[in-house]
Amino acid sequence: MVSVPRATRLALTAALGLSTWVGAAAAHSGGLAGSARDSLAVPTWLFLLTGGGVVSVSFLLASFVTDRGLVAAVHDWGRPLPGPGRLLRTLVRLAGVGVLALTLAVGFLDRASGVRNLAILVVWVAWWGGYVASTYLLGNSWPTLNPFRTLAEALPSLDRPYPDRIGSWPSVAGLLLLVWIEVATPLADDPRLLASVLSAYTIVTVAGAVVVGADVWFERADPLARTFRYYGHLAPVGVEDGRLRLRLPGGALPDTVLDGRDDVAFVVTLLFVTTYDGFVATAPWASGARAVVDAGVPPVAVYLGAYLLGAGLFYLAYRVSARLGRGRAETYLSAGYLARRFAPSLLPIAAGYHLAHNLASVLVLSPTLVAVAASPLAPPPSPPQLAGLPAWFGGLELACVLLGHLLAVWVAHATAYDLFPSRLQAVRSQYGVTAVMVGYTMLSLWIVAEPYVTPPFIAT
Amino acid sequence: MTESDTDVPPDATPHVCEHCGRPFTRERYLALHRGLDHAAALSDDERAAYETAHDAETDDLRRFRLLALAGVVALYFGFLMTYAVVT
Numbered sequence: 285m286v287s288v289p290r291a292t293r294l295a296l297t298a299a300l301g302l303s304t305w306v307g308a309a310a311a312h313s314g315g316l317a318g319s320a321r322d323s324l325a326v327p328t329w330l331f332l333l334t335g336g337g338v339v340s341v342s343f344l345l346a347s348f349v350t351d352r353g354l355v356a357a358v359h360d361w362g363r364p365l366p367g368p369g370r371l372l373r374t375l376v377r378l379a380g381v382g383v384l385a386l387t388l389a390v391g392f393l394d395r396a397s398g399v400r401n402l403a404i405l406v407v408w409v410a411w412w413g414g415y416v417a418s419t420y421l422l423g424n425s426w427p428t429l430n431p432f433r434t435l436a437e438a439l440p441s442l443d444r445p446y447p448d449r450i451g452s453w454p455s456v457a458g459l460l461l462l463v464w465i466e467v468a469t470p471l472a473d474d475p476r477l478l479a480s481v482l483s484a485y486t487i488v489t490v491a492g493a494v495v496v497g498a499d500v501w502f503e504r505a506d507p508l509a510r511t512f513r514y515y516g517h518l519a520p521v522g523v524e525d526g527r528l529r530l531r532l533p534g535g536a537l538p539d540t541v542l543d544g545r546d547d548v549a550f551v552v553t554l555l556f557v558t559t560y561d562g563f564v565a566t567a568p569w570a571s572g573a574r575a576v577v578d579a580g581v582p583p584v585a586v587y588l589g590a591y592l593l594g595a596g597l598f599y600l601a602y603r604v605s606a607r608l609g610r611g612r613a614e615t616y617l618s619a620g621y622l623a624r625r626f627a628p629s630l631l632p633i634a635a636g637y638h639l640a641h642n643l644a645s646v647l648v649l650s651p652t653l654v655a656v657a658a659s660p661l662a663p664p665p666s667p668p669q670l671a672g673l674p675a676w677f678g679g680l681e682l683a684c685v686l687l688g689h690l691l692a693v694w695v696a697h698a699t700a701y702d703l704f705p706s707r708l709q710a711v712r713s714q715y716g717v718t719a720v721m722v723g724y725t726m727l728s729l730w731i732v733a734e735p736y737v738t739p740p741f742i743a744t
Numbered sequence: 745m746t747e748s749d750t751d752v753p754p755d756a757t758p759h760v761c762e763h764c765g766r767p768f769t770r771e772r773y774l775a776l777h778r779g780l781d782h783a784a785a786l787s788d789d790e791r792a793a794y795e796t797a798h799d800a801e802t803d804d805l806r807r808f809r810l811l812a813l814a815g816v817v818a819l820y821f822g823f824l825m826t827y828a829v830v831t
Contacts, residue, residue, distance in 0.1 A: 325831060326827070326830065326831055327830060330826060330830055330831075332829070333823075334823060334827075337819050337823055340815075340819065341816055341819055341820075344812045344815050344816050345816065347808070347809075347812050348809060348812065350809075352780070352804055360753075470779075614769045614770065614773075615768075615769060616750045616751060616752045616756075616758055616767040616768065616769060617749060617750055617751070618749055618751035619751070619802050620749075620752055621749035621750070622787075704773075705768075705774075705777035705779075705780050705781070706772070706773050706801055706803055707778035707801060708777050708801060708804050708805060708808060709773065711808065
């Protein structure tokens with residue numbers, strides 16, 4: 285029998301070797317977003333196959349780690365951390381509300397558009413790029429920072445019962461709606477539109493939290509709070525039994541059981557929306573959409589149709605994979621239960637893509653943010669930006685994506701070991717979710733390799 | 745894990761764990777489950793069954809590992825050759 289340390293060492297060496305190899309191959313493609321195909325040194329099909337191959341190989345290598353004690357020890361490792369004081373929490377809460385008020389005021393009052401406007405920089409660079417990354421890289425601080433929660437808690441709650449039969453589907457719909465608005469409107473250019481959307485979100489959220497109670501609303505219906513909560517499961521700092529705890533990244537995911545298919549749909553949707561954003565900026569989409577619009581279909585219907593169809597297909601593919609895993613594993617656990625157990629392993633992939641998409645713009649625009657924040661209502665005519673990022677930066681972005689996938693494979697492995705008494709059953713139960721991961725990697729690498737084409741018919 | 749998390753076909757005869765009620769498709773899986781999750785409550789027979797099942801599983805795993813290794817090698821050299829030819 286192969287001793288475990290040797291098997292682990294073998295796995296690590298091979299995974300690292302492979303990742304540097306793929307990194308080198310893909311670094312030719314330049315930046316992650318909008319890299320041109322002609323600068324790609326390898327043909328696209330081989331690039332895609334390599335991505336799928338890396339995920340398959342990492343699955344095979346993970347299957348060499350068959351020591352239950354080792355798998356469990358990796359995930360049970362943790363150290364208690366001191367909790368933040370009351371004062372710090374109150375300050376963070378006030379700061380959250382202050383930033384929201386400032387963003388709304390600047391968004392409505394300041395006429396500068398694009399990256400000269402503080403509202404746009406705060407929302408897209410500081411919050412969506414930087415802060416969201418902190419929820420999975422450090423820990424989910426949104427329950428404290430959340431200005432909408434602070435506002436709602438200041439108001440008396442009606443404490444109406446939350447309709448249980450709609451579950452957390454409102455959050456799925458809310459997430460789809462928010463990303464739809466982001467894709468279909470110039471939300472990253474027009475500060476007044478951004479402030480209007482932000483006001484609408486504030487009103488809906490505060491009203492919802494007042495009606496059903498803040499705890500229930502942010503637990504089940506609010507798409508942002510739920511996104512950050514799931515990302516927080518991935519983070520090295522988390523709350524366990526009411527106390528802050530340091531753990532390994534992803535360590536809490538194998539023990540995470542989602543409550544129902546609505547939660548599975550939410551996680552899958554989180555993955556889908558990133559993909560859609562990139563997909564509509566490819567040439568095949570542009571020509572396909574033009575052809576359909578020429579046939580007389582309104583552009584909005586084309587975009588919305590593809591959006592909802594894609595979300596449905598992603599969910600369906602994941603359900604089929606759970607069924608496949610169930611069939612292979614010879615188990616009486618239901619496909620629905622397996623879907624709820626394996627869905628958290630998709631979160632590292634979503635986080636990896638988020639980081640890869642936003643890292644460059646956060647770095648390039650952070651001097652802009654500082655310069656504009658110094659005088660929000662009279663921003664400099666051309667605020668400073670980082671002049672450019674080194675050539676290896678594209679490789680770093682790709683490494684984020686790859687790392688997300690490797691972590692996902694490992695989380696699925698640990699989940700399977702937790703679920704099944706037989707280790708061979710555990711390996712076989714992962715066939716479905718691994719197939720989904722391979723397919724998803726190839727799809728998203730294809731989107732990355734396609735040159736950026738401005739999506740036709742919409743205002744972005 | 746609750747009742748609704750399992751899905752036993754009506755014509756199946758599951759091996760049900762007497763401690764937690766979880767159904768298994770094979771006697772062997774049940775023996776392994778008892779040894780892992782109810783180790784404190786094992787009778788001598790159950791312990792022997794667990795050890796037999798564990799040994800059998802180890803043999804199967806060894807076979808699987810060989811196949812997985814072959815898979816890794818095939819993928820590695822497959823890609824190596826493809827890259828050599830294409831680029």
